[in-house]
Amino acid sequence: MGELGTLLREAREGTLDREGALKLLKSVRDYSDLMKLMSVASEVRDECVGRVYKLEAFMSPITKCTTNPPCRYCRRSAGAEHDPLTPEEIRWGAERVAATGIKRLEIGGGTPWGGAGEAVINAVKIIKKVAHNLLIRVNVGPALSRDDLLKLKELGVVEVSSNFETMNRDVFRRVKPGDDLNARIALAKMIDDVGLKLSTTIMVGIGSTYEDYVNHVFWLKENVRNLGRVAITVLRPIKGTPMEHVPAGSIMEALKVGALARVVLRHVDLGFGGIMNDHRLLPLRIMAGGNREVHLSVLVTKSKAWLRPSISPAETEVLSKGNLTFINYLPLITRIVREAGMEPESPPTST
Amino acid sequence: MSYSSILTRAVKDGLSREEALTLLRKVRDWESLQDLMRAASRVRDEEVGTEVKLMGFVCSITPCTTNPTCKYCFRWANPKLFSWDDVLSDEELEAGMKAIQEAGLRRAELGGGTYADAVGRDYTLHKLRVAKHAVPSVGIWVTNVSFTQEDVALLAPLVEGITSNLETMNPMTYKALRPGSDLRKRVEILVEADRLGVPTDTTLMVGLGLGEGRGTPPYEEWVRFLEFVASLKHFRILEIHPFRPTWGSPVQGMEPGSVVETLKLRAIARLMLRDVWLSGAHTVEGLMAGANLIMHAYPITKSFRPWGHSKIFASRIRRLTGDAVVVDNLSDVTRAAKELGFSVEGGL
Numbered sequence: 090m091g092e093l094g095t096l097l098r099e100a101r102e103g104t105l106d107r108e109g110a111l112k113l114l115k116s117v118r119d120y121s122d123l124m125k126l127m128s129v130a131s132e133v134r135d136e137c138v139g140r141v142y143k144l145e146a147f148m149s150p151i152t153k154c155t156t157n158p159p160c161r162y163c164r165r166s167a168g169a170e171h172d173p174l175t176p177e178e179i180r181w182g183a184e185r186v187a188a189t190g191i192k193r194l195e196i197g198g199g200t201p202w203g204g205a206g207e208a209v210i211n212a213v214k215i216i217k218k219v220a221h222n223l224l225i226r227v228n229v230g231p232a233l234s235r236d237d238l239l240k241l242k243e244l245g246v247v248e249v250s251s252n253f254e255t256m257n258r259d260v261f262r263r264v265k266p267g268d269d270l271n272a273r274i275a276l277a278k279m280i281d282d283v284g285l286k287l288s289t290t291i292m293v294g295i296g297s298t299y300e301d302y303v304n305h306v307f308w309l310k311e312n313v314r315n316l317g318r319v320a321i322t323v324l325r326p327i328k329g330t331p332m333e334h335v336p337a338g339s340i341m342e343a344l345k346v347g348a349l350a351r352v353v354l355r356h357v358d359l360g361f362g363g364i365m366n367d368h369r370l371l372p373l374r375i376m377a378g379g380n381r382e383v384h385l386s387v388l389v390t391k392s393k394a395w396l397r398p399s400i401s402p403a404e405t406e407v408l409s410k411g412n413l414t415f416i417n418y419l420p421l422i423t424r425i426v427r428e429a430g431m432e433p434e435s436p437p438t439s440t
Numbered sequence: 441m442s443y444s445s446i447l448t449r450a451v452k453d454g455l456s457r458e459e460a461l462t463l464l465r466k467v468r469d470w471e472s473l474q475d476l477m478r479a480a481s482r483v484r485d486e487e488v489g490t491e492v493k494l495m496g497f498v499c500s501i502t503p504c505t506t507n508p509t510c511k512y513c514f515r516w517a518n519p520k521l522f523s524w525d526d527v528l529s530d531e532e533l534e535a536g537m538k539a540i541q542e543a544g545l546r547r548a549e550l551g552g553g554t555y556a557d558a559v560g561r562d563y564t565l566h567k568l569r570v571a572k573h574a575v576p577s578v579g580i581w582v583t584n585v586s587f588t589q590e591d592v593a594l595l596a597p598l599v600e601g602i603t604s605n606l607e608t609m610n611p612m613t614y615k616a617l618r619p620g621s622d623l624r625k626r627v628e629i630l631v632e633a634d635r636l637g638v639p640t641d642t643t644l645m646v647g648l649g650l651g652e653g654r655g656t657p658p659y660e661e662w663v664r665f666l667e668f669v670a671s672l673k674h675f676r677i678l679e680i681h682p683f684r685p686t687w688g689s690p691v692q693g694m695e696p697g698s699v700v701e702t703l704k705l706r707a708i709a710r711l712m713l714r715d716v717w718l719s720g721a722h723t724v725e726g727l728m729a730g731a732n733l734i735m736h737a738y739p740i741t742k743s744f745r746p747w748g749h750s751k752i753f754a755s756r757i758r759r760l761t762g763d764a765v766v767v768d769n770l771s772d773v774t775r776a777a778k779e780l781g782f783s784v785e786g787g788l
Binding site: 118119120121123124127128131339340341342344368369370371372373375376400401402403404421424425428429430431 | 468469470471472473474477478481685687692693694695696698699700701703723724725727728775776779780781782
């Protein structure tokens with residue numbers, strides 16, 4: 090057995106250490122090795138979390154971002170901004186989401202550095218009133234206090250995000266000059282401390298090295314007890330942002346990092362994002378050990394960027410309320426999930 | 441016979457019809473799909489190597505006079521497509537071919553609508569002569585099907601290969617979706633080109649005509665399609681892609697073709713057809729399924745429809761002459777191949 094074979098065996102058994110993880114990322118250099126790694130990641134996924142593919146609706150924005158300057162890859166740095174949803178819009182969106190039969194909902198928004206507790210708690214109360222069984226994830230960045238988290242837990246929220254994108258401080262400063270990695274790490278620890286599940290992201294394509302990815306994955310393994318979800322997001326250079334001419338993140342690298350996260354972190358939910366939010370890439374996401382999506386199936390949003398009616402008009406439901414849009418791609422997404430041999434967590438009840 | 445024993449044998453000996461059908465039916469999850477793709481990749485590496493081929497794209501050289509319009513045609517979304525507004529002038533075509541040569545591409549497909557009758561054939565011959573005269577060293581593949589079986593001999597000296605896209609060989613599906621087109625004539629073109637020793641290219645569209653709720657893919661039809669192209673001695677290029685219901689067309693309510701079935705069929709085509717050039721090599725999943733050809737590289741079109749211009753990737757639009765533009769997508773379309781350990785033809 091060559092070195093890659095040994096590393097893959099360790100990955101399969103869950104004994105891969107930092108050094109091995111780094112060697113693994115460096116060793117996988119062609120399609121054949123990548124497929125071997127993805128097979129191992131899928132086997133670990135099947136064994137640790139099963140063959141159910143989790144589907145999560147997305148509602149945004151709940152809060153307005155005040156990060157200054159905006160992150161250099163964000164639409165805000167190209168001038169795009171939307172007002173947060175009103176209580177009536179949140180209620181309308183929650184009703185539409187609940188009617189699809191989906192079990193999970195991410196409520197997301199920018200980071201208001203003065204605090205997002207009140208806005209988020211109010212949103213959760215409205216949603217719980219119309220769909221009390223929805224498993225809610227809150228994603229507003231480091232704008233929540235310990236009291237906010239406890240209140241959210243009391244209201245039945247199961248998961249809160251603190252997205253680092255990178256733990257390389259130089260890279261973080263370069264692409265997120267108005268953000269604060271320490272605040273995000275502190276929020277992650279607080280989420281963990283109060284017994285909520287942490288959801289977090291690792292971004293591919295912003296300059297992180299293999300060493301950075303390995304350090305990031307192992308930091309999560311060693312420091313977070315209640316890690317719920319890790320998503321590998323892949324840089325989508327947006328026109329008009331300072332990073333519009335940076336090449337998009339590599340799909341191959343994202344698959345490698347995702348597979349690494351699966352074999353090291355084992356029982357967490359694994360998703361992909363950014364340019365991998367493409368239904369055509371779902372089979373690859375599944376083959377790399379993924380078991381969860383968001384931004385692909387059900388969306389309630391003011392941004393038209395998510396509206397892609399040409400994907401499958403027959404399998405797309407679109408409703409509007411003012412400038413708010415509800416989009417339901419569940420029939421298409423659940424079809425692909427089934428074709429790849431997994432069971433969608435929440436089959437659609439209506440389209 | 442289990443799918444794994446079929447795969448083991450298929451890597452060495454190819455696939456029979458029954459074995460291909462068994463694979464299509466039994467590959468129903470990520471594990472078996474990966475096994476199938478791995479076998480296809482191995483055959484690709486052994487039969488055609490790990491160098492990915494590139495096909496340039498020039499469109500349009502002719503307008504489309506098909507009447508009624510095919511039900512899934514892009515013209516439903518944009519009536520300017522394949523109209524005279526879309527047709528490159530001789531000067532634009534010449535500049536486009538030179539740009540393709542300068543970029544280092546060895547071949548290009550000249551596409552356009554089906555311009556019927558002798559006038560369409562003569563116009564096509566004229567455009568082929570313009571392109572050939574501009575850059576004799578770039579191999580031309582003509583894809584507009586503005587000619588018949590009898591005309592193939594006239595085209596042969598001007599081209600490296602002839603494309604006749606069938607999409608489906610089910611006559612009922614074809615007639616229903618392409619009422620103004622003739623499947624028999626398209627098949628005859630492939631057969632005649634093959635008889636004359638001219639390399640050929642065709643497309644199989646996954647999910648075409650399945651329609652809402654029909655469910656089970658027409659595996660027998662697909663395998664018969666593959667058997668037909670396998671019977672052509674000089675068949676070179678197979679394009680397999682999922683049906684996309686064009687927005688605003690009569691088929692917009694149909695489901696798109698399955699991305700998983702497309703990967704399965706590409707892999708099975710590789711196992712059956714062995715040394716064929718298989719499209720889809722611009723994507724990670726396509727390469728894993730055995731593809732070795734990137735179509736639509738460096739596309740030359742009129743400026744109103746820069747082909748395949750991506751808002752995500754770093755492709756750039758450059759004006760050539762008149763109203764012709766090129767989308768410089770070479771770094772985007774070859775990226776997956778390079779990252780996955782393939783070389784790209786011409787060192788590009």
